[in-house]
Amino acid sequence: MLNIFHASQIDILENFLEQGKMSGLSGLEIITDRQKIKDLEPNISSDACATLFAKETCIISPYGAAISIYENALKNSVAFYFDNEVRSIKFSNNESGEKLFTIKTKNYSKYQPDYVFQSKLLINAAGVNSSKIANMIGDDSFKIKAYKGQYILFDTDTKDFVKHVNFKLPDSVKSKTKGLLVTPTISDNFFVGPNYEYIKNEDLSTTAEGLEEVKVNASRMFNNIPFSKAITGFAGLRAVSDTGDFIINESPVNKNFINAAGIQSPGLTCAFIIAEMVLDILKNSGTKMIKNREFVPENEIIKNNNSENNKITGNSTDIVEKPGYEIVCRCEKVTEAEVIDAIKNGAATVDGIKFRTRAGMGRCQGGYCLLKVMRIISRELKIPFEKITKCGKDSYIAKYKIK
Amino acid sequence: MILIDKEHTNKECSLAIVGGGPAGLSAAARAWELGIKDIMIIEREPYLGGILPQCIHSGFGTRIFNEELTGPEYAQRFIDLVKKTKIKIIKNTFALSIDKASKRKIRILTTNKYEGLVNINAKSLVLATGCRERTRGQILIPGNRPAGVFTAGFIQRLVNIEGYLPGKKIVILGSGDIGLIMARRLKLEGCDVQGVFELMPFSTGLKRNIVQCLDDYDIPLYLSHTVTKIEGRGSLSSVIISRVDNKLKPIKGTERKIKCDTLLLSVGLIPENELAKTAGILIDANTQGPEVDENFQTNIDGIFSCGNSLFVNDLVDNVTDDAFLAAEKAFAYMNGKIISRNILVRILPGENIAQIIPQKIYSLGNVSLWVRAKIPLKNAVFEIFTENIRDGFDKKPDNIIENKILFSKKLRFVFPGELIKINIAKDDFKDIADAANGFDIKALLRIK
Numbered sequence: 001m002l003n004i005f006h007a008s009q010i011d012i013l014e015n016f017l018e019q020g021k022m023s024g025l026s027g028l029e030i031i032t033d034r035q036k037i038k039d040l041e042p043n044i045s046s047d048a049c050a051t052l053f054a055k056e057t058c059i060i061s062p063y064g065a066a067i068s069i070y071e072n073a074l075k076n077s078v079a080f081y082f083d084n085e086v087r088s089i090k091f092s093n094n095e096s097g098e099k100l101f102t103i104k105t106k107n108y109s110k111y112q113p114d115y116v117f118q119s120k121l122l123i124n125a126a127g128v129n130s131s132k133i134a135n136m137i138g139d140d141s142f143k144i145k146a147y148k149g150q151y152i153l154f155d156t157d158t159k160d161f162v163k164h165v166n167f168k169l170p171d172s173v174k175s176k177t178k179g180l181l182v183t184p185t186i187s188d189n190f191f192v193g194p195n196y197e198y199i200k201n202e203d204l205s206t207t208a209e210g211l212e213e214v215k216v217n218a219s220r221m222f223n224n225i226p227f228s229k230a231i232t233g234f235a236g237l238r239a240v241s242d243t244g245d246f247i248i249n250e251s252p253v254n255k256n257f258i259n260a261a262g263i264q265s266p267g268l269t270c271a272f273i274i275a276e277m278v279l280d281i282l283k284n285s286g287t288k289m290i291k292n293r294e295f296v297p298e299n300e301i302i303k304n305n306n307s308e309n310n311k312i313t314g315n316s317t318d319i320v321e322k323p324g325y326e327i328v329c330r331c332e333k334v335t336e337a338e339v340i341d342a343i344k345n346g347a348a349t350v351d352g353i354k355f356r357t358r359a360g361m362g363r364c365q366g367g368y369c370l371l372k373v374m375r376i377i378s379r380e381l382k383i384p385f386e387k388i389t390k391c392g393k394d395s396y397i398a399k400y401k402i403k
Numbered sequence: 404m405i406l407i408d409k410e411h412t413n414k415e416c417s418l419a420i421v422g423g424g425p426a427g428l429s430a431a432a433r434a435w436e437l438g439i440k441d442i443m444i445i446e447r448e449p450y451l452g453g454i455l456p457q458c459i460h461s462g463f464g465t466r467i468f469n470e471e472l473t474g475p476e477y478a479q480r481f482i483d484l485v486k487k488t489k490i491k492i493i494k495n496t497f498a499l500s501i502d503k504a505s506k507r508k509i510r511i512l513t514t515n516k517y518e519g520l521v522n523i524n525a526k527s528l529v530l531a532t533g534c535r536e537r538t539r540g541q542i543l544i545p546g547n548r549p550a551g552v553f554t555a556g557f558i559q560r561l562v563n564i565e566g567y568l569p570g571k572k573i574v575i576l577g578s579g580d581i582g583l584i585m586a587r588r589l590k591l592e593g594c595d596v597q598g599v600f601e602l603m604p605f606s607t608g609l610k611r612n613i614v615q616c617l618d619d620y621d622i623p624l625y626l627s628h629t630v631t632k633i634e635g636r637g638s639l640s641s642v643i644i645s646r647v648d649n650k651l652k653p654i655k656g657t658e659r660k661i662k663c664d665t666l667l668l669s670v671g672l673i674p675e676n677e678l679a680k681t682a683g684i685l686i687d688a689n690t691q692g693p694e695v696d697e698n699f700q701t702n703i704d705g706i707f708s709c710g711n712s713l714f715v716n717d718l719v720d721n722v723t724d725d726a727f728l729a730a731e732k733a734f735a736y737m738n739g740k741i742i743s744r745n746i747l748v749r750i751l752p753g754e755n756i757a758q759i760i761p762q763k764i765y766s767l768g769n770v771s772l773w774v775r776a777k778i779p780l781k782n783a784v785f786e787i788f789t790e791n792i793r794d795g796f797d798k799k800p801d802n803i804i805e806n807k808i809l810f811s812k813k814l815r816f817v818f819p820g821e822l823i824k825i826n827i828a829k830d831d832f833k834d835i836a837d838a839a840n841g842f843d844i845k846a847l848l849r850i851k
Contacts, residue, residue: 152543206545208631208653232540234548325405326516327447327497331677333404336516365538367554371565386567393637395550398567399664402592 001041002052002167003221009169013052020054027055043161043222057165061186062268063355069271071345072299076292083108083393084115089122089136091254099256101137108393121287123258123278124251128202128239130261139251143242144262146202148235149194150210152218155229155363156331159188161222168221180217182225187332187358192218192225194236206233231363238264246270248277255285328376329369331362339373343380350374351391374398405499407512411520416491417441418733419511419525421498421678424453425719426531426710428481429726430733434529435488437734442490443523445513447497451485452478453533454556455719457563460584462611466720477719496521501528501682501706509682509705527705527733530679530693531726534711537671539633544576546632551639555581555669559588568592570664574642575599576630578606578613580717580820582669587616589667596620597661600628600644602651605779607820609717630666631658639664672715682706687762689752690714694762697770698732698741699725707733714760714773717822748839750787753847755780757819770832772825776848780817784851785825786810787835789844809835809844817848 004013013030020028031037032050040053074080084105094100103117126133128146154161165183184190195213211233218225241247241262251257258278263270283289323336334357342356350366353359353373360366360373374388374397389395418439420427423446431444450456455463458474465471468480485492496515504510504524511523536554553561553569559581561567571594575582578601590596599617604627606613617624625644631653632643641662645653674692676684684701685694692713693701700707709729710722735741749763750772758775774785787810812825827835835844 153540205547205632205634206543208545211543211545230541230543231538233543233545321516322519323516325514325519326495327405327499327514330447330497333499335405338404363541364535365540367536367538367557370557371560385565389637390550391637395637397550397553397569398561398565399570400568402562402566402568 001037001164002054002169003037003044003048004050004169005045005047005220006171007049010050012169013050016052020052025054025056029053029055041163041166041222043224044166045221045223048221053164059165059184059186060268064186065268067356068299072296074346075296075299076294081105081115083112086126086133086136089133091137091256094118101256121256121258121282123260125260125263127263128237130239130247130259131241134251134257134259134261137251137254137257139253139257139259141252142247142259142261144239145242146199147238147240148197148199148203148210149238150197150206150214150233150235151191151193152211152214152227152230152233153185153191154189154226155231156188157363158190158226158229159184161226162190166221168217180214180221182218182222187361189231192222196238199237202237204235204237206235210235232365240264246274248274248281250281250285258282328372329357329359329362331364331368332358334359334369336372336376339376340380343377348377348381349389349391349395350377350397353377370397405514405520407520411512411522412518413522413524414443415441415524416443417526417737418443418529418730419509419523419527420444420529420531421511422446422453422531422533422710422712423448423451423492423494424531424533424710425455425478425481425722426533426712426726426729427453427529428478428485429723430529430531430709430730431490432481432484432488433727433730434734435485435490437731439730439734439737440489442488443525444485444490444492445496445498445511445523446492446494449495451482451492451494457556457560458584459563460588463719466718467723474719481723493523498678499681501678503682503703507705527737528707529726529729529733530676530701530706530708530712531710531729532675532678532712534672534674534715536668537673539666539668542670544630544633546643547635549633549635549637549639551635551664552633552666553668555579555585555667558665558667559585562588562592568594570639571595572663573597573665573667574630574644574661574663575667575669577601577669577671578608578624578626579669579671580608580612582667583608583612583616585667585669586622587620590620590622594665596622597663598623598625600625600630602627602629602647604649605819609820610818629653633666634660639666642666672711674712674715676712679706679708679712684708687758690758690760692760696761697764697766697768698735699729699761700732700736700741704744705733705736707736714758714775717820721822747836749843751843751845753788753845755848756846759846764832764836767829767833767836769829770827772827772846774823774825774846774848776817776819776823778819780848780850781815782851783814783817783848785812785814785823785846785848787844787846789839789842807838809838813851814848 031053037048037051084107087106088104090102100118101122105115107114124130124133131144162182168179170179182192193214195210246263247259247261326336328334328336328339338357342353347353347356359369377388378385385398418434420430423444431442455474455478461471461473463472463477496513499512501511509525509528513521536556539552573589573594573596575586578599586596586599627647630642631645634641641660643658646657648654679693687694693708707729709725716722746763752759755777757777760773786808788808
C-alpha cells in the first residue's frame with residue numbers, strides 16, 4: 001500500500017499506477033474510500049486519503065535470500081574471500097600479451113595473507129564503495145554517496161499490528177525514496193523505517209536523532225505504534241548515484257569492467273534482472289560464454305530437524321538424544337537440530353546462526369540462547385569457547401579464560 | 404520450530420509446577436507438606452535452582468532461614484527438601500503451551516530431547532517461570548552493534564559458571580541489584596570497572612548493595628547518566644555517556660567518551676509469561692505478570708502464578724513466601740475451597756505507584772498488598788481511595804464527584820528497590836469494599 005496524506009498527491013499515485021501497468025503488473029488499484037483503507041489496515045492514520053494497493057506484493061526474508069544465493073554460489077564453485085579490501089586495480093598485458101586486471105587486496109584477518117588476483121573481466125558491485133573501485137581504473141563517470149536508513153524492529157507479540165507493506169509517499173516531490181515503511185516481516189513481527197540521511201563514511205550506527213525521526217514519521221502514518229514493544233534498532237546503507245538511476249553498464253574507459261552500481265531500493269527485487277543485464281552486456285561485447293553443464297540450480301539444504309536420523313548419542317550414557325525436540329532459543333522456539341543444521345550449512349559464528357535460524361532474534365535478543373548456541377558451535381566445530389565470535393574478526397564473546 | 408505431531412505421550416499428576424527455580428521449588432515443598440501427593444516440577448535446564456546457582460554472593464535467606472546464604476546454598480536447601488519427597492522432577496523439559504483439556508484438567512504440552520513431545524495433565528498448575536532481562540535493543544541505545552554488550556545475567560553466568568570474562572574494561576549501565584553485584588564481582592576478577600551509570604536520579608538497587616558492592620570497592624556511581632552511543636565495529640571500543648535532565652533526556656554538551664571492551668546492562672527485569680499467554684492468561688501492563696487475585700490465581704481457574712513471573716521481587720525470601728501462598732491456594736482450589744470468582748474490588752496503581760499486586764480481590768478476609776514505589780520518598784503515606792464517578796460520564800476530573808480516602812498507612816521510607824507489603828485487617832478491608840461499592844479503588848503514595 002503506497003499511502004498519501006495530501007489529496008494533492010493523487011497525481012503521483014496515478015503516475016505510479018500507469019508505470020505499474022506498463023511494467024505488466026496486475027492487481028493494482030487506487031483506493032480513495034477511507035473506510036476501505038481502514039478495512040485493509042485498521043491501525044492506519046485516518047489522515048490517509050488514498051492508497052495505491054498492489055495486491056500481489058509479497059515479502060521475503062532479505063538475509064534469508066542472501067544466504068541462499070551465497071550457499072548456491074558456493075555449491076557452484078564460486079570462491080569467496082571475506083575480510084579482503086581491494087586496494088588497487090591495474091589493467092595491463094601479461095607475458096602472453098593478454099590484457100588482464102591485477103587486483104590487490106588487504107586482508108583484515110590476522111591469520112591470512114593479502115591476495116593478488118588476476119582476471120579478464122571485473123564486475124564492480126561494491127555498493128557504497130563502487131565509485132571508489134571504478135576510480136581505480138580511471139572511471140570517474142559517476143559518484144556514489146552513502147545514505148543511511150535506520151529501522152526499529154518489534155516483538156512478535158505485535159504481529160497483527162500491520163497487515164501489508166505500507167509506504168508513506170514523501171511530502172516532497174523531489175525526494176529520492178519511496179518513503180518510510182511500516183511493514184510485516186516473514187517472521188511474524190513488523191518494523192518501521194528507514195529514514196534517509198547522508199553520511200560521510202561507512203557508518204552503520206543508529207543515532208538517537210535518526211530513531212526519533214523514524215518514530216515521528218511512522219506515527220504520522222500509523223496510530224499507536226507500540227514502541228514499548230521494540231526489540232531492537234538497526235541501520236543499513238543505500239548506495240545513491242549522482243546520475244539519479246542505477247548504473248548498469250560497461251565502463252566508458254574499459255569494456256571488460258562492468259559497473260552494477262548505485263543500486264538503491266528495490267535492489268533486492270531487481271538483483272536477478274541486474275545479473276541478466278550484466279550477462280547481456282558481456283555477450284554483446286563479445287565475451288564467449290559456454291553453458292556450464294554442471295550447474296546446480298537448487299540448494300540441497302541440510303535439514304534434519306525433527307527427523308529420527310538426527311539422533312546423537314549422549315556422551316556419558318547411551319541414551320538416544322533427539323535434538324529436534326530440544327529448545328535452544330526460547331523466544332523463537334529454535335531447536336538444537338536447527339542450529340546443528342545451520343552449522344552444517346556453513347554457519348560458524350553466533351550471528352551466522354542467528355540469521356539462519358532466528359536463534360537470538362526474538363524478544364530476549366539472545367539473553368537465553370547465546371551460551372547454548374556457543375556450546376553447540378564449540379562442540380560441532382571443535383573450537384574453544386574463547387575463540388567463538390559474534391560476527392568474525394575480533395568479535396569475541398568469552399574473551400578471557402579465568403584461571 | 405518444533406513440529407507438533409498429533410500423537411504424543413500423556414502423563415498425569417495432580418499439581419504441576421513449571422519452573423524449578425526458587426519459586427517452583429518452594430511451591431513444590433509447601434504443596435508436599437500440605438499433603439498433595441502427585442506433584443511434578445517441569446524444568447527446562449538439566450539442573451534445579453533456576454538463576455540461583457550463578458548467584459554466588461551471599462545475602463540470601465536472612466528471613467526464611469535466619470542466616471546469610473549464597474544463592475547455590477539457598478537453592479540447595481530446597482533441592483534437598485524436595486529430593487526427600489516423591490515429587491517428580493522433570494528436567495531438560497521445555498513447556499511449550501497450556502490449555503484446558505476440560506473444566507478440571509489443565510494440559511501442558513512439553514518437549515524434551517529424550518521423549519519428544521509429552522502432554523502433562525494436571526488438576527492445578529503453578530507458574531513459576533521467573534523473569535528475563537531487558538536488553539539493549541528494548542531501550543534502543545543508539546550506536547553500532549558490536550560484541551561486548553551483554554546483560555548482567557549473561558555475564559554473571561559466563562564468569563561464575565562457565566569461567567570466562569567477556570572483557571577487562573567494564574562500564575555498567577543500571578544500578579539494579581544485579582548490576583551492583585556484578586560491579587563487585589568483576590572488580591574481584593581483576594577487571595577495571597569504570598563506573599555504574601544510572602538513568603534515574605536514584606539507584607533502584609538495595610541500599611546494602613550500594614554500600615557493599617560499590618562504596619567498599621571505590622566504584623563510582625553516576626546518577627542521572629546514561630549511555631547515548633555504543634562504538635566499535637567487531638567488538639566494543641567505547642561508549643558515550645551523557646547526563647540526563649529531569650525528563651530523563653540526554654543533555655547536549657555533557658557527552659564524554661569512555662574506552663571499554665564490555666558494557667554490562669542491568670536495565671530491568673521482565674516477568675517471563677510467554678507460556679502463560681498461550682493459556683489466555685491476562686497480563687497486567689504494569690507488572691508484566693499475570694493479573695491475579697488475593698489467592699495468586701490467574702483469570703484461568705486452577706492456574707496460579709508466583710515468584711518473579713508474577714512480579715519482579717528484590718529478595719528471594721519474598722519469592723519463597725509468594726510460592727508458599729500459591730501452593731496453599733492451589734491446595735485449597737484442589738479441595739474445592741476456592742469458588743468465588745466475582746470481583747469484590749479492583750485496585751489500580753495511582754500516583755507514585757509502579758505496581759500493585761493483587762489487582763483484584765474476590766472475597767472478604769485479611770488482605771496483603773505488594774506495592775512498588777516509582778520514586779524514593781521520606782515520611783510517606785500510603786492511601787487507598789475511591790474515585791466516584793458520575794454515572795454515564797467519562798473519567799474526567801469534572802465528573803469525579805468525590806475522592807474518599809478509605810485507608811491510610813504511614814511509611815517512614817519508601818524506595819523503588821524495596822517492595823512494600825501492606826497488610827489490611829479483615830474489618831478494615833470490609834469497610835473499603837463497602838465504600839468502594841463496586842467501583843475501582845486506587846492506591847497512591849505521597850509525602851505526608
